Amino acid sequence: xxxxxxxxxxxxxxxxxxxxxxxxxxxxxxxxxxxxxxxxxxxxxxxxxxxxxxxxxxxxxxxxxxxxxxxxxxxxxxxxxxxxxxxxxxxxxxxxxxxxxxxxxxxxxxxxxxxxxxxxxxxxxxxxxxxxxxxxxxxxxxxxxxxxxxxxxxxxxxxxxxxxxxxxxxxxxxxxxxxxxxxxxxxxxxxxxxxxxxxxxxxxxxxxxxxx
Amino acid sequence: xxxxxxxxxxxxxxxxxxxxxxxxxxxxxxxxxxxxxxxxxxxxxxxxxxxxxxxxxxxxxxxxxxxxxxxxxxxxxxxxxxxxxxxxxxxxxxxxxxxxxxxxxxxxxxxxxxxxxxxxxxxxxxxxxxxxxxxxxxxxxxxxxxxxxxxxxxxxxxxxxxxxxxxxxxxxxxxxxxxxxxxxxxxxxxxxxxxxxxxxxxxxxxxxxxxx
Numbered sequence: 001x002x003x004x005x006x007x008x009x010x011x012x013x014x015x016x017x018x019x020x021x022x023x024x025x026x027x028x029x030x031x032x033x034x035x036x037x038x039x040x041x042x043x044x045x046x047x048x049x050x051x052x053x054x055x056x057x058x059x060x061x062x063x064x065x066x067x068x069x070x071x072x073x074x075x076x077x078x079x080x081x082x083x084x085x086x087x088x089x090x091x092x093x094x095x096x097x098x099x100x101x102x103x104x105x106x107x108x109x110x111x112x113x114x115x116x117x118x119x120x121x122x123x124x125x126x127x128x129x130x131x132x133x134x135x136x137x138x139x140x141x142x143x144x145x146x147x148x149x150x151x152x153x154x155x156x157x158x159x160x161x162x163x164x165x166x167x168x169x170x171x172x173x174x175x176x177x178x179x180x181x182x183x184x185x186x187x188x189x190x191x192x193x194x195x196x197x198x199x200x201x202x203x204x205x206x207x208x209x210x211x212x
Numbered sequence: 213x214x215x216x217x218x219x220x221x222x223x224x225x226x227x228x229x230x231x232x233x234x235x236x237x238x239x240x241x242x243x244x245x246x247x248x249x250x251x252x253x254x255x256x257x258x259x260x261x262x263x264x265x266x267x268x269x270x271x272x273x274x275x276x277x278x279x280x281x282x283x284x285x286x287x288x289x290x291x292x293x294x295x296x297x298x299x300x301x302x303x304x305x306x307x308x309x310x311x312x313x314x315x316x317x318x319x320x321x322x323x324x325x326x327x328x329x330x331x332x333x334x335x336x337x338x339x340x341x342x343x344x345x346x347x348x349x350x351x352x353x354x355x356x357x358x359x360x361x362x363x364x365x366x367x368x369x370x371x372x373x374x375x376x377x378x379x380x381x382x383x384x385x386x387x388x389x390x391x392x393x394x395x396x397x398x399x400x401x402x403x404x405x406x407x408x409x410x411x412x413x414x415x416x417x418x419x420x421x422x423x424x
Contacts, residue, residue, distance in 0.1 A: 094309075094310040097309065106368075106371055111370045111372075128380060132380050136360055142356070147309065148348055148352045158327075162327040163327055164330040164343075165330045178348070185345045189406065192405055193402070197401070
């Protein structure tokens with residue numbers, strides 16, 4: 001009987017295996033991935049540079065699975081689509097968030113996604129020296145709202161009396177209805193503010209501002 | 213020689229021990245905390261209801277350490293102070309974020325902090341049925357910017373050519389200067405938008421909107 005050919009390894013296969021293990025709540029280090037793929041740990045090292053390399057491959061697989069292509073729509077529509085998709089991505093993988101945010105991004109697919117966003121914002125009229133800050137704000141938003149979507153159905157459960165919170169909770173929506181409403185409010189506030197900044201409309205800077 | 217009296221246990225002591233272990237990157241379950249405090253695991257169960265209870269005590273200790281008291285300032289100043297402090301809190305404990313967001317909040321100190329925020333927003337003029345959404349937006353912001361602050365000095369390192377991203381990175385700030393600038397932009401956008409909403413100024417809803 002011929003020996004079975006050894007399984008093909010590639011960065012994509014390694015990244016996918018790591019991501020699948022992480023999703024299942026399993027360890028996803030070199031040994032665990034090698035066991036999952038039925039290869040020796042040493043053969044992984046031909047494709048990946050230790051744990052940092054594995055995390056970056058996992059990020060690549062993750063981001064490619066939630067990639068939003070740009071089809072010529074205005075920057076604010078594109079940003080909204082990116083925010084919706086990334087919110088879902090982070091909500092589906094909350095445990096990966098602290099690992100990924102702590103690492104420099106090098107994966108070509110992830111760089112390409114950020115390059116698209118940067119290009120759309122520059123083309124949309126944002127000044128060069130502001131675009132990376134706007135991107136970081138968008139990122140922070142997506143992460144924050146992704147984790148909000150991963151919240152339990154009941155966010156607060158006061159056991160004693162409160163001045164205001166308990167009264168507000170009594171009549172409020174719960175679960176994904178609550179989180180969706182929060183996201184719509186947040187995304188509306190962000191996009192309105194970015195549009196106003198771009199158009200050059202001076203924002204309202206205090207409660208005493210005049211109304212037009 | 214008299215037996216040493218057994219160490220006093222309290223929810224605060226257990227929460228602090230768990231938080232100290234988590235900060236040090238150590239496991240912080242019942243057994244680890246009991247070992248750290250020099251008591252039997254069974255004696256912890258007089259004060260805490262398993263892992264969920266421990267996490268909630270840790271959240272209480274964490275939030276009390278970053279508590280912002282309200283001293284009568286306007287809602288937007290208070291929100292800014294809360295955002296600054298919570299950003300630091302999440303940046304200091306990124307690994308706790310996914311654990312904490314997934315759990316219903318019951319700790320009296322944390323409920324009290326949210327109750328303060330809710331009261332300040334209601335007093336500031338936000339309608340009752342909007343305050344919990346505004347609070348969730350503020351939370352999402354704090355978490356997102358906290359994790360942004362925990363980013364590495366170099367967020368992106370493209371290994372190939374890019375259309376826009378590489379050019380923007382070349383001239384950009386790095387490290388905490390980058391993150392601080394992002395936070396100031398983001399917080400400005402958020403507060404401007406919230407103020408505009410409160411005052412009732414219709415936001416700019418598209419690039420083609422008229423200017424006044």
